[in-house]
Amino acid sequence: MTINILDSKNSILNKFIAEIRSETIQKDMMRFRRNIERIGEIIAYELSQKLAYSSEAVKTPLGTKIIPLPKKDVVLCSILRAGLPLHTGLLNYFDDAENAFISAYRKHTSETEFEIIVEYFASPSLDDKTLILADPMLATGQSLVSVYEGLKKHGTPKEIHLACVIGSKEGIEYIQKHFPENTTLWIATVDATLNNKGYIVPGLGDAGDLCFGSKL
Ligand SMILES: O=P(O)(O)OC[C@H]1O[C@H](OP(=O)(O)OP(=O)(O)O)[C@H](O)[C@@H]1O
Ligand SMILES: O=c1cc[nH]c(=O)[nH]1
Numbered sequence: 001m002t003i004n005i006l007d008s009k010n011s012i013l014n015k016f017i018a019e020i021r022s023e024t025i026q027k028d029m030m031r032f033r034r035n036i037e038r039i040g041e042i043i044a045y046e047l048s049q050k051l052a053y054s055s056e057a058v059k060t061p062l063g064t065k066i067i068p069l070p071k072k073d074v075v076l077c078s079i080l081r082a083g084l085p086l087h088t089g090l091l092n093y094f095d096d097a098e099n100a101f102i103s104a105y106r107k108h109t110s111e112t113e114f115e116i117i118v119e120y121f122a123s124p125s126l127d128d129k130t131l132i133l134a135d136p137m138l139a140t141g142q143s144l145v146s147v148y149e150g151l152k153k154h155g156t157p158k159e160i161h162l163a164c165v166i167g168s169k170e171g172i173e174y175i176q177k178h179f180p181e182n183t184t185l186w187i188a189t190v191d192a193t194l195n196n197k198g199y200i201v202p203g204l205g206d207a208g209d210l211c212f213g214s215k216l
């Protein structure tokens with residue numbers, strides 16, 4: 001797996017990350033969602049540099065220009081709920097992508113233990129496609145891996161890109177063991193630890209709740 005940590009160089013991305021982490025600014029749900037979306041747009045731009053391109057002739061009113069353009073083989077797959085604004089940001093740039101949506105949530109069996117429940121699953125064929133799998137939080141890595149196991153029934157992508165906002169070191173080690181070699185992780189920033197409930201520390205809290213409100 002190739003790993004790209006986007007805040008390893010300073011850019012305007014740092015401001016968006018600071019705002020989603022800030023316990024005061026993150027209370028504005030619309031700004032929180034928009035910041036996740038803006039980070040999705042930055043990830044889309046960075047990731048676009050590694051896609052396959054083929055030259056196409058574009059006719060202007062005055063002539064023709066040959067322009068290398070990305071192949072139209074992207075499937076953008078997001079994990080509900082928190083993946084929705086990240087999906088929007090990626091789709092703002094990969095606007096002709098096919099789309100897949102999968103739900104995954106943590107079902108607690110005790111205070112500190114949980115399993116991942118995958119229920120809703122809507123995906124096109126992935127055979128020979130460029131799969132971009134988006135989820136803002138990579139904590140234990142179990143949601144991404146459970147969803148990937150389910151996606152295998154829909155075909156074999158030619159390459160896989162994981163788009164995430166905040167990850168933990170432990171989660172990255174876990175997904176490295178479960179995704180194939182032709183996987184690239186694009187992650188805005190990485191934190192050192194998880195707490196005993198599997199939350200990233202300092203992280204930002206519960207991304208799904210911050211986007212859409214708490215659930216029962
Ligand atoms: O790496 P993991 O330990 O699996 O944790 C990460 C998962 O947690 C969040 O979803 P959550 O289960 O909170 O669902 P939600 O988006 O509906 O809030 C997040 O969006 C990931 O899917
Ligand atoms: O820190 C975390 C871990 C899982 N899910 C979240 O939303 N936040």
Ligand SMILES: [Mg+2]
Binds near residue numbers: 082206207208209
């Ligand atoms: Mg949540």
